[in-house]
Every structure is written in C-alpha cells, then in structure tokens.
Amino acid sequence: MAPMDQETTHGWRNTDSTRKRWGIGALLILVALGIAWWAGLFRPTPAKKTPGGVQVETVAVQTSDVPVYLEGLGTVQALYTDTITARVDGQLDTVAFTEGQMVAKGDLLAQIDPRPYQAALDAALANQAKDSATLASAQHDLDRYVQLAPEDLASKQTVDDQRGLVGSLTAQVKSDAAATENARTQLDYTRITSPIQGRTGIRLVDPGNIVHAADTTGIVVVTQVQPISCIFTLPEDALPRVSAAMAAGPVSVTAISRDGKLELDHGIVALIDNQIDQSTGTIRIKARFPNAHNTLWPGEFVMMRMLVQTDRNALTIPSSAVLRGPDGAFTYVVKADSTAEVRPITLGDELNGVTLVTAGLKPGEMVVTSNQYRVQPGSRLAVVKPADAAAAAPKSP
Numbered sequence: 001m002a003p004m005d006q007e008t009t010h011g012w013r014n015t016d017s018t019r020k021r022w023g024i025g026a027l028l029i030l031v032a033l034g035i036a037w038w039a040g041l042f043r044p045t046p047a048k049k050t051p052g053g054v055q056v057e058t059v060a061v062q063t064s065d066v067p068v069y070l071e072g073l074g075t076v077q078a079l080y081t082d083t084i085t086a087r088v089d090g091q092l093d094t095v096a097f098t099e100g101q102m103v104a105k106g107d108l109l110a111q112i113d114p115r116p117y118q119a120a121l122d123a124a125l126a127n128q129a130k131d132s133a134t135l136a137s138a139q140h141d142l143d144r145y146v147q148l149a150p151e152d153l154a155s156k157q158t159v160d161d162q163r164g165l166v167g168s169l170t171a172q173v174k175s176d177a178a179a180t181e182n183a184r185t186q187l188d189y190t191r192i193t194s195p196i197q198g199r200t201g202i203r204l205v206d207p208g209n210i211v212h213a214a215d216t217t218g219i220v221v222v223t224q225v226q227p228i229s230c231i232f233t234l235p236e237d238a239l240p241r242v243s244a245a246m247a248a249g250p251v252s253v254t255a256i257s258r259d260g261k262l263e264l265d266h267g268i269v270a271l272i273d274n275q276i277d278q279s280t281g282t283i284r285i286k287a288r289f290p291n292a293h294n295t296l297w298p299g300e301f302v303m304m305r306m307l308v309q310t311d312r313n314a315l316t317i318p319s320s321a322v323l324r325g326p327d328g329a330f331t332y333v334v335k336a337d338s339t340a341e342v343r344p345i346t347l348g349d350e351l352n353g354v355t356l357v358t359a360g361l362k363p364g365e366m367v368v369t370s371n372q373y374r375v376q377p378g379s380r381l382a383v384v385k386p387a388d389a390a391a392a393a394p395k396s397p
Contacts, residue, residue, distance in 0.1 A: 053380035057370040058334055059318055061361045066314040068349050068356075069305045070241070072285075074232025074255070076300040078223035079288075080196045084109055085218040086211040087189040088117065092219070095207050103194045103222065110219050112190040112211065121183035128176035135169035142166050198224035223298055228291040229270070230255060232304040233282040242272060242285065245308040253287045255296060256303040264295040264302060314348070315357040321367040322347065322355050332368040332375050333361070340368065340379045 086092075094111040097103060142162040201221040205211060211219070234242065245251045251269040256262065267289035276283050287304065289296055296302070321331045322345070333343045348356030361367070366383075368375060375381070 053338065053382035054340075054371060054374045055382045055384045056332075056368045056372075056375065057385070058366040058381075058383050059321065059369050061357070061363055061365045061367060062316050063313045063363050064316055066311045066316060066349070066354075066356050067307055067351070068309045068311060069351060070234055070238050070308055071303060071305050072232040072234045074230045074287075074302050074304040076255075076296045076298055076302060077229045077231060078198070078225055078298040079227055079229050080198065080224040081298070082195055082198075082222045083218040084192060084194070084220050084222060085213075085215055086110075086112060086192065087213050088112060088186055089212045090116065090190060090210070092205055092207050092209050092211050095203060095205075095219070097200050097203075097220065099200060099203055099220075101200050102198070103200060104197050105194060107194045108191065109194055109200075109222075110192040112192070114187055114190040117183065117187040117190055121180065121187050124176065124180040124183040128173065128180050131169060131172045131176050135166065135173050138162065138166045138169050192219065194222055196222060196224050197226075198222045225294060225296070225298065226291050227267075227288050228296050228298070230267075230287050230289065230296065230302065230304060231284055232287070233277075233280070233284055234306075236276050236281050236283055238308075239272070239276075239283055241308045242269075242283075242306070245306075246272070251306060251308070253304055253306045255287075255289060256305055258301055258303060260303060265289040265291055265293075269306065311348070311356065315361055315363065316354050317357055317361065317367050318369050319350055319353050319355045321369045323372060331361070332372060334366040334368065334381055334383065338381050338383075340375045340377060340381055342377045343367075 090112040092110060093113050096108040096110060103109070142159070142165075145159045145162050199222065201223070203220055204217055205219045242251070246269060252266065253269055254266050255264040257264060267287050270286045270288045273284035273286070285304075285306070287306075317331065323330055323332075328344060329347050330342055330344045333341045335341050343360055345360030346358045348358045350356070368381070
C-alpha cells in the first residue's frame, strides 16, 4: 500500500505545479495585453503630411484702378476769426450771448451804455435844425433882394453879401449833417453785433466793466467753423502733380485723425500758396471742408490725404510680398514647377497694405507673401492656405 500512496501523492503534487504554471502564464499574457492596449491608447496621432518644400502663402498679381494719394500733416483753421472789441468807450451794460453759442451775422453780442451817445445825437440834431432854419431865413432874404435889385431897391453889395451868407449857412448845415451822422454812428457802435456767422468762445469781459475803443483784448472771439479750412504741407517735389490735378478739376481731400483710424471730413483743395518755403522745401496747400458735424476744430492737427490721380488697370500686389535688397525691390514668384524665382520689380505708391508695381510682373503671376526668410532662389515651394499655415506654425509653450 505504501507505494500506491506515494504515487498518488506524487501525482497530486504534479497536478498542482502544472496549475500554478498555467496561472502565472495567463497572468503574464493579461499584463502584456494591458500594456499593449495602454500604449495604443496614448500613442500620438501621426501629423498630417504636407507636400515637400517650404510652406508659403501666395497671391496672384491683380489689375485694378488704383487711387494715388499724397499725405501731409495739417492744422485746422477757422474760415474767419473775429475778435469782437468795443468801438466806443463806455460801460458794458449787457452781454447777450452764451459762451459757445452759434450766432448768425448781425446777432446782438453786447450793449454799451447808449445814453451819452444818444444825448450827443440829440444835440447834433438840434444844432442842425437851428442852422437849417437860419439858412432858410437867409435864403428868403436873398430871394427878396434879388427881386428888388432891378428896381434899385437893393444894392448889388447887399445882394452879394446875402448870397455869401446863404453859402456859408449852407456849408454849416452840411457840417451839421455830418456831425449828426457821426453821432448816430457812435450811438450805433454801442450795440455790438456779430460780423460773421460762427461760434462764440469764452467771454473775456463781464457786464459792468468799462470798455474802451483802444482795448485789444476784446469782449469775445467768434470763429466761423462751417465751412472750415485746413492748411497742410507737402514736399516741393509734389507741386507738379498737385498743379496737374487742380488743372484737371476739383481735387478731393480727406481729413484723417492723427492715428489714421478715423476719417473726419471730406473737402476740396482751395489753393496752393504762391511761394515755396525755402527753409523746409515744402509748399503750403489750403483745403476747405463743410464740417457739417463739427468734427474739425480750429487748432487741431490732422493728417491730410489728397487724391492726385487714379492709375487705371494698374498691377498691384500685397505689400507683404515686397522685399528689398542691395539691388532694390524684388519679390519671389512661383514658377510652373513650384520653385521660387527672384523677380526685381519697380514700385509705385503704397496704400493700405497694397503696393503698385510699375514693372517686373505680369497679371496672374503668383507671388510669395509669407515665410520668405526661408525661401532661396530655386527653392521648392509648398503652397498652403492661410489656415493651414497657421496650423503648421510652431506653437509657443
């Protein structure tokens, strides 16, 4: 019996060892499968492949009507500026305006005490009336003497003397009329009115003060701001183009805020100054604006943009496509085999990110507008859309 027990015992031991080996193997397989699954879950997705070559954006050379502008810094000036002063001496009784008020031509601004001047006018009128009555009496006497002279009832000397008296009194009456008119004018000067349509400024004299005709400070300043003027300067080399534009018709001009973000008003060029400033080599140009919304103010600095001509069917490219080297301006052109060609170009004016090309390109040719620092003559190019270029650009950490 002993041998059987040992065999049986030995058989159970073999079975138990086999089961343990199978369990360990299964566990290792599960671990391997888990690691494989984990690695596959977090494996990065391969990046989208792009065609070989330097990735660039391109734009076709276009033809369009291009306006040509000249720009300069200008100063806004009121069309008219009047300092309102007293023309007679006296006490300022009334100020009839509100500071900052718009006034029309002839509106009352201030009133000086009129009583002394009214009295002077009354005295002048009375003196004129007295002398006129004396003249009338002398004229009647002269008429009678002239009628009596043929009958020797009035001597020739008497007639001549009376005629002289009438002449003297006539001159006196004319002098009285002039004095009366002067007194009336002085009285009118006590009523101060606006000579122009405009806007009043800050009041310079308060009611109750004594004002004089010799005062230079004035009572208020009135400026006409509708329409309004602006004087700006351009280099003297621009004079032929400006003169040619004005000879062809009215030249439009736009006033722009100094930061270039806001168009303030549109007007026309009024005149070119009759001489060049030799110290600066510039010409002064005056423009006029309606200023209907009071966007321009006297003393304001603005940028002036003047349209001098329009180039018809001109070649244009984005300014970002223009590069400059030792030999001048150039751009990269995409050839038919998708390689880069250096193309020297002649430039015209530039405005709002668009440059006029006068020579070197043809309509429809594709020029490179980005990533030029990586492009060399003959480089193979991979044209991408702006969105694709942004996605391919390296991200900052």
